[in-house]
Amino acid sequence: MNEKAAPGGGGPTNGPLPPGIPDGFSGPIDRTAQFESVNGQTGENMRAEAPRPRKRDTDGGDPARSREFDLLGIGLGPFNLSTACLATSVPQMRTHFLEQRADNRWHPRVLFPESDLQVSFLKDLVSLVEPTNRFSFLNFLVHTGRIHRFASTPQVPVPRWEFARYYAWAAGQLANAEFSRGVTHVQFLSDSFHVHTEQGVYTARNLSVGAGLVPSIPACAKSHVGPRVLHSSDFLAARERMVGQHVAVVGGGQSGAEIFSHLLDRPPARRPASITWITRRNTFACMDDSAFTNEFFHPDYVRYFHQLAPERRHDLLSRQQLASDGISTALLQHIYRRLYENDFADPDPIRYRLLPGNALRDMSPQGTGWHLGLLHQDSGTRGGSIVDTVVLATGYEFALPDFLAPLADRLPDPSPLGLPLRDDYSVPWAGPDRNRIFFLNAGRHSHGIADPNLSLASWRAAHILNSLVGTAHFRTGGRTSTCEWPGLHTANETTAVDGAYLDVTVPAEGRRG
Numbered sequence: 001m002n003e004k005a006a007p008g009g010g011g012p013t014n015g016p017l018p019p020g021i022p023d024g025f026s027g028p029i030d031r032t033a034q035f036e037s038v039n040g041q042t043g044e045n046m047r048a049e050a051p052r053p054r055k056r057d058t059d060g061g062d063p064a065r066s067r068e069f070d071l072l073g074i075g076l077g078p079f080n081l082s083t084a085c086l087a088t089s090v091p092q093m094r095t096h097f098l099e100q101r102a103d104n105r106w107h108p109r110v111l112f113p114e115s116d117l118q119v120s121f122l123k124d125l126v127s128l129v130e131p132t133n134r135f136s137f138l139n140f141l142v143h144t145g146r147i148h149r150f151a152s153t154p155q156v157p158v159p160r161w162e163f164a165r166y167y168a169w170a171a172g173q174l175a176n177a178e179f180s181r182g183v184t185h186v187q188f189l190s191d192s193f194h195v196h197t198e199q200g201v202y203t204a205r206n207l208s209v210g211a212g213l214v215p216s217i218p219a220c221a222k223s224h225v226g227p228r229v230l231h232s233s234d235f236l237a238a239r240e241r242m243v244g245q246h247v248a249v250v251g252g253g254q255s256g257a258e259i260f261s262h263l264l265d266r267p268p269a270r271r272p273a274s275i276t277w278i279t280r281r282n283t284f285a286c287m288d289d290s291a292f293t294n295e296f297f298h299p300d301y302v303r304y305f306h307q308l309a310p311e312r313r314h315d316l317l318s319r320q321q322l323a324s325d326g327i328s329t330a331l332l333q334h335i336y337r338r339l340y341e342n343d344f345a346d347p348d349p350i351r352y353r354l355l356p357g358n359a360l361r362d363m364s365p366q367g368t369g370w371h372l373g374l375l376h377q378d379s380g381t382r383g384g385s386i387v388d389t390v391v392l393a394t395g396y397e398f399a400l401p402d403f404l405a406p407l408a409d410r411l412p413d414p415s416p417l418g419l420p421l422r423d424d425y426s427v428p429w430a431g432p433d434r435n436r437i438f439f440l441n442a443g444r445h446s447h448g449i450a451d452p453n454l455s456l457a458s459w460r461a462a463h464i465l466n467s468l469v470g471t472a473h474f475r476t477g478g479r480t481s482t483c484e485w486p487g488l489h490t491a492n493e494t495t496a497v498d499g500a501y502l503d504v505t506v507p508a509e510g511r512r513g
């Protein structure tokens with residue numbers, strides 16, 4: 001879809017309700033009244049007291065009615081979690097979120113204790129759109145009694161484990177979230193979605209699909225996946241089996257670097273016998289974390305990107321890869337220094353090979369291990385490596401979740417980059433306009449490289465909720481970029497003050513020259 005974003009802001013403005021707005025929504029929402037009504041607390045005492053779980057059944061104990069929702073979220077990773085947290089300040093809207101796991105865990109199989117969050121902690125579940133929301137990261141620090149020590153510890157960037165605990169803290173207090181509720185299939189009957197779980201059926205007018213991405217496995221490795229050919233998402237559970245083995249890590253992004261570094265840093269008795277690190281890129285490339293590139297992760301750029309022609313978006317995505325898929329500078333420096341120590345100081349050095357510029361072309365069993373066929377990207381020479389275990393740090397891609405199979409023929413064809421989403425993250429589908437299906441983490445091709453990133457989680461969630469309630473309940477508009485992007489702003493709009501643009505055009509007499 002190539003829809004033009006409204007200049008100066010993507011959030012809907014007050015006016016007639018768009019299709020899909022549940023009954024009972026009538027016009028702009030009084031935010032003060034809502035704020036006071038959450039948990040029956042005022043803004044002041046909400047700040048002073050620890051958030052408490054709310055009563056789960058909001059319909060006087062009638063379980064059937066309590067299962068009919070305006071918005072039902074499937075999956076409770078960070079993205080739907082953000083929607084669930086922000087929805088607590090829109091109490092007129094009946095939302096509910098289902099998660100298959102017994103509790104909230106953020107990438108549990110690949111969360112290294114030593115790895116850091118790759119975004120600012122301000123990019124938490126709520127703060128970029130509603131910093132007063134009780135589910136902010138700072139509120140988590142206060143309520144878990146660590147804010148003073150956090151403030152005195154050089155914690156930038158924040159370790160990933162800390163954000164995992166923050167997510168679990170938030171999820172554990174949501175009255176609109178249920179765990180151990182794996183969704184098996186979704187049907188659309190007359191005017192609502194019927195969402196099936198082992199425990200029962202939930203009905204909703206709109207869906208928010210946040211079931212995450214699936215491992216991207218190179219074609220030549222697909223038939224070999226098992227205990228000795230595994231995706232990076234299964235690494236932690238498998239690492240003890242790699243002690244004393246020859247291990248290849250395929251992939252030169254952050255995950256590949258974290259796994260290589262983790263294996264390198266293990267105590268000598270628990271290391272592999274050797275590690276071979278392979279990437280198709282011509283070097284182990286650094287993430288472009290520079291100031292203006294970071295504006296690709298601002299709402300303005302997302303709006304600009306969305307209105308471009310599909311071919312152009314495709315081209316930009318491939319050129320912007322290192323803005324999201326490169327390796328952090330700190331990790332690269334750590335690895336480089338560690339290899340120096342390994343080679344010149346370590347009494348018990350590990351054997352390693354670094355193979356940039358090599359594409360994995362084929363794989364075949366060799367004894368109890370694997371022969372990896374490599375093609376050098378510059379010279380065209382063929383090479384190989386024989387290893388016991390292969391870790392595929394080859395990223396993630398979109399696939400339509402199995403539970404949506406009953407609706408597949410009413411949806412556009414998915415690609416590994418997602419679905420052709422509308423500006424408000426809903427998908428055009430062969431069903432009533434008043435019933436929308438929002439997709440989170442399925443818009444790389446429609447909304448750009450920010451889509452799988454945590455940066456805009458709260459902005460996207462707010463944009464979706466605004467679209468559902470039909471008002472600018474959350475402030476999602478206003479200029480957010482230093483750069484000018486065609487179709488969005490005029491040259492005179494430089495910054496937003498209270499939702500209005502400040503015109504800082506320099507008066508003629510003040511101009512230089």
Ligand SMILES: Cc1cc2nc3c(=O)[nH]c(=O)nc-3n(C[C@H](O)[C@H](O)[C@H](O)COP(=O)(O)OP(=O)(O)OC[C@H]3O[C@@H](n4cnc5c(N)ncnc54)[C@H](O)[C@@H]3O)c2cc1C
Nearest residue numbers: 075076077078079099100117118182183211212441453454
């Ligand atoms: C190791 C790792 C580290 C990352 N670190 C960063 C970072 O530092 N900064 C950054 O910007 N991005 C990071 N990312 C990228 C991105 O932020 C994360 O992948 C993020 O978790 C995506 O959130 P999500 O909600 O889309 O999916 P997920 O986190 O994958 O969550 C999806 C949820 O849906 C549930 N689910 C699936 N199917 C069903 C079903 N049928 N019924 C019910 N529930 C279901 C799953 O159990 C899961 O809990 C990282 C990614 C990885 C893999």
